[in-house]
Amino acid sequence: MTVCRSPALLFVFVALALSGCRMGVPIHVWQAPEIESTVGKDLVVAEIAGPKAITKPLQEKLVATAPKDSGRAMKITRAGDLKAHQTIRLVSATSEEPSDIATMSAAKQAEYDYVLRGEVLADRRPESIKAGDKRLTLSWRLTELGDDQSTGGQPILIDRESAIERYPDLAFVADEDELLITAAARDTFRLLAPSIQRDEIALAIPYAMPGSRAVRAGNIAALNGRWGEAQQIWSEVVDKHPTQIAALHNLALAAAAAQDFTTAKTLARKAVRRQPTLRNKKTLVWIELTQREYHRAFGLPDPPEGWFVTQ
Known part of the structure; x- marks a missing residue:
């Protein structure tokens, strides 16, 4: 050898x-947080622009799942639930929805700290591609209601694969819209609070x-x-x-x-x-x-x- x-x-x-x-x-x-920490603060979620089948459950999901654990807790209220809601209606852009300016004014009167405004962006891909790859794209803008207003924005794009990769428990959600909305709400809180x-x-x-x-x-x-x-x-x-x-x-x-x-x-x-x-x-x-x-x-x-x- x-x-x-x-x-x-x-x-x-x-x-x-x-x-x-x-x-x-x-x-x-x-x-x-990717935009700004709103931990310990009171937020108003304005009416989200876009298809009601998506925006309404998304707004409800944000309110229902706001972080409550120590170091991340915040209070979130829908614009429609503000005590000054009637005042908002008087200056609404339409008869059904409050304008952003009216929402911010009412939120400030009610001594909230921030207004979160969002929009579901249209998917402009060809129908043949969208059919096999559903996704949800959002644009968020956070406005502080202090004397010196500071505004920050951030887009979010969610598809089934990326949502399950970040949140494995969503693999058991059969309804695709519900999966995307849940992931969108969780991703939104990553903009506002510490996340893992x-x-x-x-x-x-x-x-x-x-x-x-x-x-x-x-x-x-x-x-x-x-x-x-x-x-x-x-x-x-x-x-x-x-x-x-x-x-x-x-x-x-x-x-x-x-x-x-x-x-x-x-x-x-x-x-x-x-x-x-x-x-x-x-x-x-x-x-x-x-x-x-x-x-x-x-x-x-x-x-x-x-x-x-x-x-």
């Missing part, structure tokens, strides 16, 4: 053993080093969403095998998954000091950027430890 004694190959083997490979794993992180988005991170996969098999077992747990179990496994490996940098790296990501960013950065910086590879440096940057987005989403002050790598 021929044994390869090439120093170059030996160096490659040692490098792989130390750094390992990478494994993409999904993780859910918080992102800031799916990201992907790279876990280290070590080989040949002590504790490598256990680290890989933790990776499988994380891949299946069992981050608590993975964190426990990696923590035990780090305690038993301090030279197992892959476990330290992955443990930092587990802390970030739990929104414990202070611990995550401490572990990630330790991994960089012990093994300043590009992977470890990128992970430290990702953790701090994710922490910044978390603080921005919820309006939090800078962390006590400050920012290390993102200024």
Whole structure:
């Protein structure tokens, strides 16, 4: 049997053993509102322009499903339910619908904070294409009712495939209009409140080093969403095998998954000091950027430890 004694190959083997490979794993992180945070505020949803078969249930869905959890709660009222509704009717653009100006005036009188105006945009694709690919396109505009009005807008486009990808539970909704309307309401709240988005991170996969098999077992747990179990496994490996940098790296990501960013950065910086590879440096940057987005989403002050790598 021929044994390869090439120093170059030996160096490659040692490098792989130390750094390992990478494994993409999904993780859910918080992102800031895409237009402006209306958390803790009172909003009026104006009459949405477009086909009534879509706009009426969409407006009702927005009111019924407004976020109520801590850090995201807001109050939403239909324009037609304002106490000043009769006043709105006097200056309506038509006999059936209040004008935007009238809605904003009545909302301001009632001391609401914002008016959300929307329009369902026409699908101008050929009928042959629309028949097999139904979609819903919306244009939203948010207006603040303070002394200095600030307005922001954002389009939303929803089709069945993208809706189910973001919200897997909608795969069980048989009615396509209901699916699109529900997804549109959820996407609308992403414009106004912190929301969770799916990201992907790279876990280290070590080989040949002590504790490598256990680290890989933790990776499988994380891949299946069992981050608590993975964190426990990696923590035990780090305690038993301090030279197992892959476990330290992955443990930092587990802390970030739990929104414990202070611990995550401490572990990630330790991994960089012990093994300043590009992977470890990128992970430290990702953790701090994710922490910044978390603080921005919820309006939090800078962390006590400050920012290390993102200024």
